[in-house]
Amino acid sequence: MSKYTYTEKKDTRSGFGAGLAELGKINNDVVALCADLTGSLKMNEFQKNHPDRFFQAGIAEANMMGVAAGLTIGGKIPFAGTFAGFATGRVYDQIRQAIAYSNKNVKIAASHAGITLGEDGATHQILEDIGLMKMLPNMTVVVPCDYNQTKAATIAIAEHKGPVYLRFGRPAVPNFTDPNQKFEIGKAELLYEGSDVTILATGHLVWKAIEACDILLQKGIKAEVFNIHTIKPFDKETVLKSIKKTKAMVCAEEHMLNGGLTDTAAQMAALNFPIPIEAVAINDTFGESGTPDQLMEKYGLTTNNIVQAVEKVLKRK
Amino acid sequence: MENIQKLEKIVSQVRRDLLRMIHAKKSGHPGGSLGVTDLLVCLYFEIMDHNKDFKMDGKNEDIFFLSIGHTSAAWYSVLARSGYFPVKELASFRAIDSRLQGHPATAEGLPGVRIASGSLGQGLSNACGAALAKKLNNDKKFVYCLLGDGEIQEGQVWEAALFAQARKIDNLIAFIDYNGQQIDGTIEDVMNLKNLRQKWEAFNWIVLECNGNNMQELISTIKKAQELSGKEQPIMILSKTEMGHGVDFMTGSHKWHGVPPSDEQLENALSQLEETLGDY
Numbered sequence: 159m160s161k162y163t164y165t166e167k168k169d170t171r172s173g174f175g176a177g178l179a180e181l182g183k184i185n186n187d188v189v190a191l192c193a194d195l196t197g198s199l200k201m202n203e204f205q206k207n208h209p210d211r212f213f214q215a216g217i218a219e220a221n222m223m224g225v226a227a228g229l230t231i232g233g234k235i236p237f238a239g240t241f242a243g244f245a246t247g248r249v250y251d252q253i254r255q256a257i258a259y260s261n262k263n264v265k266i267a268a269s270h271a272g273i274t275l276g277e278d279g280a281t282h283q284i285l286e287d288i289g290l291m292k293m294l295p296n297m298t299v300v301v302p303c304d305y306n307q308t309k310a311a312t313i314a315i316a317e318h319k320g321p322v323y324l325r326f327g328r329p330a331v332p333n334f335t336d337p338n339q340k341f342e343i344g345k346a347e348l349l350y351e352g353s354d355v356t357i358l359a360t361g362h363l364v365w366k367a368i369e370a371c372d373i374l375l376q377k378g379i380k381a382e383v384f385n386i387h388t389i390k391p392f393d394k395e396t397v398l399k400s401i402k403k404t405k406a407m408v409c410a411e412e413h414m415l416n417g418g419l420t421d422t423a424a425q426m427a428a429l430n431f432p433i434p435i436e437a438v439a440i441n442d443t444f445g446e447s448g449t450p451d452q453l454m455e456k457y458g459l460t461t462n463n464i465v466q467a468v469e470k471v472l473k474r475k
Numbered sequence: 476m477e478n479i480q481k482l483e484k485i486v487s488q489v490r491r492d493l494l495r496m497i498h499a500k501k502s503g504h505p506g507g508s509l510g511v512t513d514l515l516v517c518l519y520f521e522i523m524d525h526n527k528d529f530k531m532d533g534k535n536e537d538i539f540f541l542s543i544g545h546t547s548a549a550w551y552s553v554l555a556r557s558g559y560f561p562v563k564e565l566a567s568f569r570a571i572d573s574r575l576q577g578h579p580a581t582a583e584g585l586p587g588v589r590i591a592s593g594s595l596g597q598g599l600s601n602a603c604g605a606a607l608a609k610k611l612n613n614d615k616k617f618v619y620c621l622l623g624d625g626e627i628q629e630g631q632v633w634e635a636a637l638f639a640q641a642r643k644i645d646n647l648i649a650f651i652d653y654n655g656q657q658i659d660g661t662i663e664d665v666m667n668l669k670n671l672r673q674k675w676e677a678f679n680w681i682v683l684e685c686n687g688n689n690m691q692e693l694i695s696t697i698k699k700a701q702e703l704s705g706k707e708q709p710i711m712i713l714s715k716t717e718m719g720h721g722v723d724f725m726t727g728s729h730k731w732h733g734v735p736p737s738d739e740q741l742e743n744a745l746s747q748l749e750e751t752l753g754d755y
Contacts, residue, residue, distance in 0.1 A: 189611070213607065213642060221600045221634035228540075228604020231589050232612055233532050236604075251594050252631070256601055260581045260591045 160372045161350065164334040168305035170326035170361075171269045175200025176305075177312025178237060178267075182208045187233060188316055191226055193219045193240040199269045201239055223249045223264070227256035230263045235316050241275075242268035242325060243284035246291060257321045258294035265315050266291075266323045272412035273440070273457055274329045274362060274450035283445040289417015291323040292390040298322045298343060299389040301419075303364035305333040307387060310341035318343055325361065327412075329450045332365045346393035352380035355406045355468050358397065360386045360419045363410040363438065363459065370464035381468060392422050394430075401433055406475050408467045410438040412459055434474035436467040478521070479690050484751035485556060486516045486690070490721045491748045492552035492755060496568040498741045502577070503569060506718040506731035508549035510688070511621060511652050514714055515553040517693040518619060527558035529586035537616045538589065538605060542598020543623040543652065544578035545733070551575050554587040556752065565755045596629025598622060599649060603639050606647040617701070620649045625657030628666050633678070639709040640679035648700045648710045652687065654718040656729035675711045687714030722747055 181188045182204045189211040190204050196214070205212040215222035219240055226236040238245070245268040246253070257264045273283045292299045300315060300322060302308040308326050315322040349364075350371050359367035364385045371381045382400050386393070401407050407427060409420035420437040427433055440457055454460055489512050497503030519525070523537040541550050548568060555562045560574070567573035574585040578593030590601050602620035609616060622632065639647060651671065659665050668674070675682045681703050685696035693714070700710045718732070719725030722744040725736075736744055 211611070215638065216634075216641070218634035218638065220596075220631040221603075221638050224597050224600025224631065224635065225604035225607070225638065227590060228601040228606075229608045231532060231538070231601075231605045232534065232608020232614070234608050234611065252597060252600075255591050255594045256597055262590070 160368065162334050162368050164332040166333055167330035168333045169328060169330050170302060170305055170308040171198070171328060172200050173302070173305035173308030174267055174269065174312050174324070174326050175203060177309040179203040179207065180309070180313055181316050182211070185235065185316055187235045189213065189229055189234045189236050191215050191222050191236055191238045193217055193222050193244065195240055195269070199239040199267065219244045219249045220252050223252040224256050226264045227260060227262045235263055235265065237265045237267050239267035239269065241282060242271035242287045243282055246287040247284060250290060254294060258296045261296045262321060263319055264321050266321070268323060268325050270328045271325045272327060272362065273445040273453040274327050274412060276328065276450045276453065277447050279447040280444040285414040285440050285445065286417060287325060288389055288413050288419070289421065292417070292422065296321055297390065299325070300343065300387060301325045301361045301389060302387050303361055303385055304331055304335050306335045306337045306339065307341065310339050311387065314341035314343060327362060331362055334365065344388045344391045344393060346396040347385040347387060349385055350381060350383040352382035352404065354380045354404060355382070355408060355471060356397070356400045356404045357381050357383045357408045357410065357464065357468065358386045358419060358423050359383065359410040360389065362412050366461045367410055367464055369461040370468065373461070373465050374468055379468065379472070386419055389419055389422055392426060394426050397423060397426065398430055401427055401431055405433050406471045407433060407435045408438065408464060408471055409435065410459070410464050413439060415439040415441045434471050436471040438463045438467050482516055482520055482690050484749070485520055486512050487749045488752040489516060489549060489552040489556060491745055491750060492565055493548035494722070494736060494741060494744050495754065496548045496552070496565055497735045499566070500569040501735045503548050503735060504545040504733050505736065506656070506725060506729070507543060507623065507652065507654070508546045509722060509725060510654050510716040510718045510720050511546050512549050512721070513688050513690055514621065514650060514652070514693060515549055517690060517697065519553050519557045521694055522697050523619065524616060529559055531589060533589065533605070534612060535614050535616060538618055540590065540592070540598045540602045540605070540618070540620040541579060542592055542620055543595070543626055544592030547577065547579050550579065559587040560585065562755045595623070595626040596631040599632055599635040602647055602649065603635055603642070603644055606644045607642065609646055617704070618647045620647065622649060622651050624651050624653045624655065624662055624668060625665070627651065627668070636675070636678040636680065643707040644709050645705050645707050648697065648704065648712065650712045650714045652716055653713050654716045656718045656732070658729065658732050660729055671713055679708060681708050681710045682713065683710065684713045684715065687716040688720045
C-alpha cells in the first residue's frame with residue numbers, strides 16, 4: 159500500500175487557472191496577459207472576473223513579454239501566459255533584456271511543456287525550456303507536480319519579488335498533494351525517506367517516482383524520493399545531505415538531459431560529492447506526434463524506466 | 476525666445492558632454508546621440524513633469540523610455556544635467572564598476588533608467604506596459620518613448636504598434652528619430668521604410684511630424700500631441716533629424732554611428748559647441 163493516494167487526475171494548467179483566479183480576488187496588483195491561448199491556459203475565470211486587469215496580447219509573444227516588463231514599473235504583478243515553447247525560445251531576448259537583466263517582477267506562465275503536449279508534435283513540445291530559463295541570472299524556475307501544487311505555486315510566486323518561470327502541462331495527472339499546502343520556493347520536498355538511493359523528480363515525473371519507489375520497496379530497495387518543484391534556486395543543502403547518505407542518485411524529468419534537473423543536480427554532485435548518477439530524461443532528440451502515454455513510453459519516461467535506472471545506479475555504487 | 480535660448484545652451488553642453496564621454500573611452504555612438512540631443516533636452520527640461528528624486532514606479536510623473544539604447548551618452552548627460560545624478564559621474568561612462576553602462580541598464584541602479592535597452596525593438600512594448608499601468612493606477616501623466624528609424628525594422632515594434640491601438644493606449648507619445656541612416660548605410664539602401672506616416676496611420680496611430688533638430692518645432696509638436704491624447708489612439712511623432720547634428724564633419728553620415736572621434740576630431744567638434752554649463 160502506497161503512502162500516497164489520489165482520487166482524481168487533473169491537469170496542472172487548470173491548477174494554474176485556479177491559482178490565478180484566486181490571486182485575482184486577493185491581490186489587486188496582479189494582472190494577466192495571454193497570447194491568444196486563454197482557454198488552453200485556463201485563464202478565462204480571471205479574464206471574466208477582472209476584464210480591466212486582463213490584456214489580450216494576440217499572437218505576438220515578444221511584445222507580450224515587453225508589455226509585462228513595462229507593467230511592473232507601475233507596481234503591477236503581471237502573469238504572462240502562453241505555451242512553454244513560445245514563452246521561452248521564441249522570446250528569449252525579450253526575457254533576457256527586459257525581464258531577467260532588468261530584474262522585473264514578471265511571472266512567465268508556461269503551459270503545455272514537454273512531450274505530454276502530445277499529438278501536436280515536436281514544433282510545440284519544448285524540452286529545452288528549463289535550461290533556457292535557469293541560465294538567466296535573477297530567474298527563478300518552478301515546476302510543480304500536480305493540480306494542487308500548481309495552484310499553490312501560482313499563488314506563492316506572486317508574493318516572490320523577481321522574475322519567475324512557472325512550468326506546467328496539458329495532460330491530467332494524479333492529483334495527490336495537499337490542497338492546503340504551503341508552497342515554499344526553493345525547497346526540495348521529501349516524499350520518502352530511504353538509505354539506498356536518492357531519487358529526484360520534477361513535474362509529471364514526480365508521481366512516477368512515487369510509483370517506482372513503491373515497486374523498489376517490494377524489492378527491498380529503500381529509495382529517498384524528493385519532489386524538486388524548484389529547479390532554481392536548487393535546494394543544494396537538502397540534496398547534498400541525502401546523497402551523502404545514499405551515495406547514488408537518479409534524476410527524472412520530462413525535459414532534455416542537457417539543461418534540466420539532471421544537469422543541475424549532477425553539476426552540484428560533481429562539484430561537491432561525486433557519486434554514480436543515472437537519468438530518466440530526453441537525450442538530445444526532438445519529440446513527435448502521439449498520445450502522452452505513448453510518448454512517455456517511447457521516450458523512456460515511465461515508472462519502469464525509473465526502477466531500471468535505480469537498479470543500474472546501485473550496481474555502480 | 477529667451478526660453479529657447481536657454482534650452483539651446485543645454486543642448487550645446489550635452490553635445491560636448493557626450494563627445495567627451497565617447498572620446499575618453501574611445502567607445503560609443505556619437506552620430507545618433509548628437510541627433511537626438513535636442514529632443515531629449517526638450518523632454519527633460521521643457522515638456523516632462525518629472526521628479527529628479529528617482530522612483531522606479533514613476534507614479535504621478537511623466538516617464539521616458541529610450542528604446543535606442545546606443546544613444547545612452549546623450550541620455551546620461553541629460554539625466555545628469557537634470558539632477559538625477561552628479562554631473563561628474565559622466566566621466567565613468569563605459570568604465571569598469573560604473574553605473575553608466577555602455578547601454579542603459581537597471582542592475583547598477585542608475586537613477587533615471589527604468590529598464591535595460593540596447594537589443595533593439597523592445598522599448599515600445601515596455602512603454603505600452605508602463606502606460607497600461609498608469610491607466611490602472613488612475614495616473615494621468617504621460618509615457619514617452621524614443622525609437623530609431625532603423626530600429627523599426629525589428630518585428631516586435633509592429634507587434635507593439637498593433638497592441639497599442641488595439642488596447643487603446645492613448646497616454647503614450649512615441650518618437651521615431653528619423654535620420655535615414657543605420658550602421659550599414661542609408662535606410663533606403665539597407666531596408667527601405669518607404670512611407671512611414673502611412674504605415675503608422677494604417678496601424679491606427681495619430682501621426683505628427685517635425686524637425687527634431689529644431690527646438691521650437693519640437694515643443695509645439697509635442698504640445699499638439701498632448702492635446703490629441705486621450706482619444707483612444709496612440710501618438711507617433713516622426714522626428715526628422717540629422718545624424719551627427721551640431722558637428723559639421725559628423726553630420727548626415729552613417730559613418731559616425733559607432734566610431735569615437737580622435738583627439739584632433741574632438742578638438743574640432745568642441746570648437747563648434749559652446750561650453751555653456753561647464754564641462755564635467
